Amino acid sequence: MITLEYYLILAAALFCIGLFGAVAKKNAVAVLMSIELMLNSVNINLVAFNRFLAPSQLVGHVFAIFVIVVAAAEVAVGLAIVISIYRDRFSTEVDNLDWLKW
Amino acid sequence: MNLSLLTLEIVVATLALFIFILGLVAPANQKRGIGYFTVLSLVVSLIIAIILHGESGTAFGTMYVVDPFSSYFKIAFLIAAVLVTMFSISYVNKLGYNQGEFFALTVLALLGMMIMSSAADFITFYLGLEMMTIPFIILTAFRYGDKASSEAGMKYMLLSAMSSAVLLYGLSILYGAAGSTLYSDVINVITGDNIDALTVIGLVFLLAGFGFKISMVPFHMWSPDIYQGAPTPVTAFLAIGSKAAALAAMIRMFMIALPETREVWMTLVIVLCAMTIVLGNFVAIPQTNIKRMLAYSSIAHAGYLLMGLVAFTNLGISAILYYVMIYVFANAGAFACVNEFGNMTGSDEIKDYTGMWKRSPLIASVMLLCLLSLGGIPPLAGFVGKFYLFTAIIDQGYIWLAFLGIGMSMVSVYYYLIVVKVMFLGKPVEETSVPVSLGAKTVMFVSAVASLFLGLYPAPLTDIATKVAQLFFPM
Numbered sequence: 001m002i003t004l005e006y007y008l009i010l011a012a013a014l015f016c017i018g019l020f021g022a023v024a025k026k027n028a029v030a031v032l033m034s035i036e037l038m039l040n041s042v043n044i045n046l047v048a049f050n051r052f053l054a055p056s057q058l059v060g061h062v063f064a065i066f067v068i069v070v071a072a073a074e075v076a077v078g079l080a081i082v083i084s085i086y087r088d089r090f091s092t093e094v095d096n097l098d099w100l101k102w
Numbered sequence: 103m104n105l106s107l108l109t110l111e112i113v114v115a116t117l118a119l120f121i122f123i124l125g126l127v128a129p130a131n132q133k134r135g136i137g138y139f140t141v142l143s144l145v146v147s148l149i150i151a152i153i154l155h156g157e158s159g160t161a162f163g164t165m166y167v168v169d170p171f172s173s174y175f176k177i178a179f180l181i182a183a184v185l186v187t188m189f190s191i192s193y194v195n196k197l198g199y200n201q202g203e204f205f206a207l208t209v210l211a212l213l214g215m216m217i218m219s220s221a222a223d224f225i226t227f228y229l230g231l232e233m234m235t236i237p238f239i240i241l242t243a244f245r246y247g248d249k250a251s252s253e254a255g256m257k258y259m260l261l262s263a264m265s266s267a268v269l270l271y272g273l274s275i276l277y278g279a280a281g282s283t284l285y286s287d288v289i290n291v292i293t294g295d296n297i298d299a300l301t302v303i304g305l306v307f308l309l310a311g312f313g314f315k316i317s318m319v320p321f322h323m324w325s326p327d328i329y330q331g332a333p334t335p336v337t338a339f340l341a342i343g344s345k346a347a348a349l350a351a352m353i354r355m356f357m358i359a360l361p362e363t364r365e366v367w368m369t370l371v372i373v374l375c376a377m378t379i380v381l382g383n384f385v386a387i388p389q390t391n392i393k394r395m396l397a398y399s400s401i402a403h404a405g406y407l408l409m410g411l412v413a414f415t416n417l418g419i420s421a422i423l424y425y426v427m428i429y430v431f432a433n434a435g436a437f438a439c440v441n442e443f444g445n446m447t448g449s450d451e452i453k454d455y456t457g458m459w460k461r462s463p464l465i466a467s468v469m470l471l472c473l474l475s476l477g478g479i480p481p482l483a484g485f486v487g488k489f490y491l492f493t494a495i496i497d498q499g500y501i502w503l504a505f506l507g508i509g510m511s512m513v514s515v516y517y518y519l520i521v522v523k524v525m526f527l528g529k530p531v532e533e534t535s536v537p538v539s540l541g542a543k544t545v546m547f548v549s550a551v552a553s554l555f556l557g558l559y560p561a562p563l564t565d566i567a568t569k570v571a572q573l574f575f576p577m
Contacts, residue, residue, distance in 0.1 A: 038267035049278035100327040
């Protein structure tokens with residue numbers, strides 16, 4: 001029997017992997033992908049809570065759909081900025097973003 | 103459902119879309135007019151907001167609340183938006199491209215702030231937050247081929263996406279603990295005697311997410327870089343609007359949905375508040391770029407504002423409300439000066455402000471008033487604001503925090519006065535005067551007068567703030 005705990009542990013693990021990637025990866029696109037992992041762990045949480053706590057209501061599902069939509073919008077803007085950075089510097093390494101003092 | 107509650111939001115949303123279209127269809131030599139049109143329509147929206155401020159009610163099945171608190175913040179956001187667009191006209195015209203998009207995105211960000219201040223549900227709050235953040239990301243990276251601007255945009259995008267992921271993780275866990283996303287349900291389920299580990303984890307993640315948005319130490323690292331790299335009007339709106347909106351949402355969430363768990367979050371908020379005040383003020387001292395200096399000063403101000411939440415009383419909340427309003431005026435004035443100087447010379451370095459008194463007495467004197475108001479020198483408004491905040495926390499017995507705040511205010515006066523000293527006592531490098539556009543002149547005049555007037559005669563605004571705060575603590 002798979003209980004709520006399994007899903008929560010999976011989501012927590014995914015979140016930590018995503019956070020690690022977001023901090024450790026050097027390429028901006030890879031950082032964006034890691035952030036997607038973090039957001040997907042949130043979606044697992046939401047859907048799992050919805051399924052186990054209040055299966056009759058769909059609040060968690062609705063929340064998850066909103067998260068997916070907003071994440072897509074954010075990535076669209078993000079990739080546009082990555083392209084503009086690439087035009088300026090011919091690189092998308094996060095480490096090279098040291099023009100402003102970090 | 104009563105749609106008339108949403109009048110203001112509908113007006114602002116229509117305005118944003120209309121400006122987008124206007125930007126596309128207006129002939130190239132007529133695009134200057136878009137800025138003036140935006141300012142005018144925002145002034146009209148501000149008048150509508152003031153007329154409608156007495157309304158209260160809920161929409162979308164209590165997901166969206168219109169009450170005196172949200173109306174107060176909406177008026178503050180609109181004032182900020184009017185002031186910022188007014189002095190951004192000269193900046194955008196000098197930029198010479200995408201005028202329509204610039205103003206439309208500013209209005210969209212304003213809409214996001216309004217939704218945040220009214221949200222009474224996790225989903226609505228999150229949507230408002232992103233509706234504010236995404237336009238801000240685009241605005242930050244607005245200058246083509248400017249490495250500082252696109253770098254700032256990139257940093258803001260990556261860090262804000264990461265912070266909203268953290269915030270969402272907290273929200274998802276609180277949803278699990280409460281079984282609902284509505285604030286009105288959350289308060290009934292999460293009560294003081296059944297706080298479990300899940301709730302605590304959720305609260306910590308939530309605070310981290312909010313901490314990023316209001317630039318609370320240790321989540322403040324983004325703000326100096328982004329403030330420096332972004333176009334100056336955007337920096338101003340980011341410093342005023344984004345911070346005030348996140349604070350409004352934070353107050354509503356913590357006061358309406360999670361007041362029962364305050365044993366857990368209060369300790370964290372007190373520690374972070376003290377750290378924010380100390381670090382923000384001390385790191386501002388060695389800054390040589392005025393936008394970075396104002397960024398650190400805005401970090402310190404986030405700490406002062408949090409004091410009102412620490413007090414957790416009627417007085418504390420009304421002090422926050424008062425402080426937000428004067429913070430809007432003082433910062434808008436200071437950034438208008440920075441913008442005009444940067445427009446002419448292309449420099450934001452403090453050392454280039456030398457001899458400003460001879461080059462432009464208007465910029466020098468408005469900057470003086472606004473910086474002293476931020477520093478909290480009587481008789482300016484900042485003094486009254488800080489006085490209320492410190493009174494509120496001393497009432498609750500946090501005397502050490504009040505002393506810390508007062509001491510750090512003295513430190514802040516030091517770095518504000520460095521700028522003043524350079525402006526008034528230094529020798530000008532060039533004798534040329536600095537031209538000030540009409541819009542910026544108006545902004546400078548309004549903010550200087552407001553900073554003086556609210557300092558000399560604070561009673562009307564404090565009365566309003568006290569009334570609004572009674573929403574959380576009915577007497």
